[in-house]
Amino acid sequence: MRCRVTWGAPVTVESAISLKHAHSGAEFPSAPTGSVVLSTAASGWRTGLVLEVQRIAPLELPEHGLMDHRLMVNLGGPTRFGVRRGGRIIETVLPTAGFSLQSAGDCNAPFWRDELTLAAVAIEPALVARLLEERAPPPSRTFRETRHVHEPQAYAYARSIAAELATPTEPLWAETLSLSFTLYLLGRYGDGGAKALAPRGKLAAAQLSAAVELARASLGEGVSLDDLAAAAGLSSFHFARLFKATTGEAPHRWVHRLRIERAVRLLKAKTPVAEVALAAGFYDQAHMTNAFKKAFGRTPGAVAAD
Numbered sequence: 274m275r276c277r278v279t280w281g282a283p284v285t286v287e288s289a290i291s292l293k294h295a296h297s298g299a300e301f302p303s304a305p306t307g308s309v310v311l312s313t314a315a316s317g318w319r320t321g322l323v324l325e326v327q328r329i330a331p332l333e334l335p336e337h338g339l340m341d342h343r344l345m346v347n348l349g350g351p352t353r354f355g356v357r358r359g360g361r362i363i364e365t366v367l368p369t370a371g372f373s374l375q376s377a378g379d380c381n382a383p384f385w386r387d388e389l390t391l392a393a394v395a396i397e398p399a400l401v402a403r404l405l406e407e408r409a410p411p412p413s414r415t416f417r418e419t420r421h422v423h424e425p426q427a428y429a430y431a432r433s434i435a436a437e438l439a440t441p442t443e444p445l446w447a448e449t450l451s452l453s454f455t456l457y458l459l460g461r462y463g464d465g466g467a468k469a470l471a472p473r474g475k476l477a478a479a480q481l482s483a484a485v486e487l488a489r490a491s492l493g494e495g496v497s498l499d500d501l502a503a504a505a506g507l508s509s510f511h512f513a514r515l516f517k518a519t520t521g522e523a524p525h526r527w528v529h530r531l532r533i534e535r536a537v538r539l540l541k542a543k544t545p546v547a548e549v550a551l552a553a554g555f556y557d558q559a560h561m562t563n564a565f566k567k568a569f570g571r572t573p574g575a576v577a578a579d
Contacts, residue, residue: 289314289323290343290395295336295380303393304329310390311438313447319497320451321400324434325393333384339377341395342416344458346424346431347371349390356420357382365421372424374462376416392431396455404455404510417464426461430454441556442564443532445525448498452509475519476512480505484516488528492535492554498524533568536561540577549573 288302288309304327309315311326323341326348336357347354347367354371355364367385375381377398401415434450441447476484483504488496501524502512516524536553540546547558555561565573 286315292337321397322451323395328390336382344374344394346392352389353386370428372427374419416462443525443529445528449525476515493552
């Protein structure tokens with residue numbers, strides 16, 4: 274997974290991850306104003322998983338309930354970190370890649386004594402239910418409570434998602450990363466055997482044709498993994514696995530190749546570059562230029578001139 278990313282200035286949004294005060298019931302954001310550096314919510318991702326890179330000064334949060342499945346990964350250096358539970362204080366030094374995970378409905382009351390740079394992640398129970406289908410346990414107890422462990426795989430996932438936020442590549446890659454991360458967490462920390470079963474076999478010809486037709490028709494308007502899966506009559510998880518088994522290529526890589534191919538055709542037809550970017554489904558012209566440099570080592574204009 275790609276993990277190169279630097280933490281810049283905070284974005285001008287409030288935290289999209291809400292907490293509920295244990296005593297008053299009032300909702301409040303998980304990070305103070307000015308603490309959010311990167312946010313999937315600010316980027317318009319609709320994956321069922323919200324990830325924020327937050328940089329927060331020493332702080333003690335009031336006791337609160339979790340409205341989604343929640344996890345945190347320490348992206349910075351060792352941090353004095355603790356939690357208050359039942360009148361007790363449990364304190365440790367949270368290392369880089371230090372990790373905690375709780376289910377929706379659990380209570381929490383953390384504090385830290387040093388500046389903390391973390392990936393704060395909220396996973397909608399509905400996303401987990403879709404992945405597990407009829408095997409889902411009650412959403413409030415989907416994950417085993419896990420605190421203050423070293424978790425390099427979760428750290429790698431968090432940094433990969435942050436890297437995609439900082440420098441977007443393929444929109445479907447965001448969905449794929451979010452799906453893969455959630456499946457990893459279910460496989461490793463699922464409570465009561467809450468694991469999605471790996472599908473076997475390949476897509477039927479009609480299923481593949483329906484997905485391909487939808488992707489080509491919707492490329493400029495925006496095509497999601499859920500859309501492609503629905504066209505094939507499958508869940509996103511099953512579709513992604515079976516699509517790769519059928520074509521040898523992950524859906525996000527295949528769609529990205531379609532974007533490049535359409536862009537090249539339009540450029541050679543002398544379509545203005547800005548119009549090409551939108552018609553091929555790139556975020557903007559800069560996004561398309563970056564994609565061309567990675568694919569060809571040249572700008573769209575240079576490719577069109579061939």
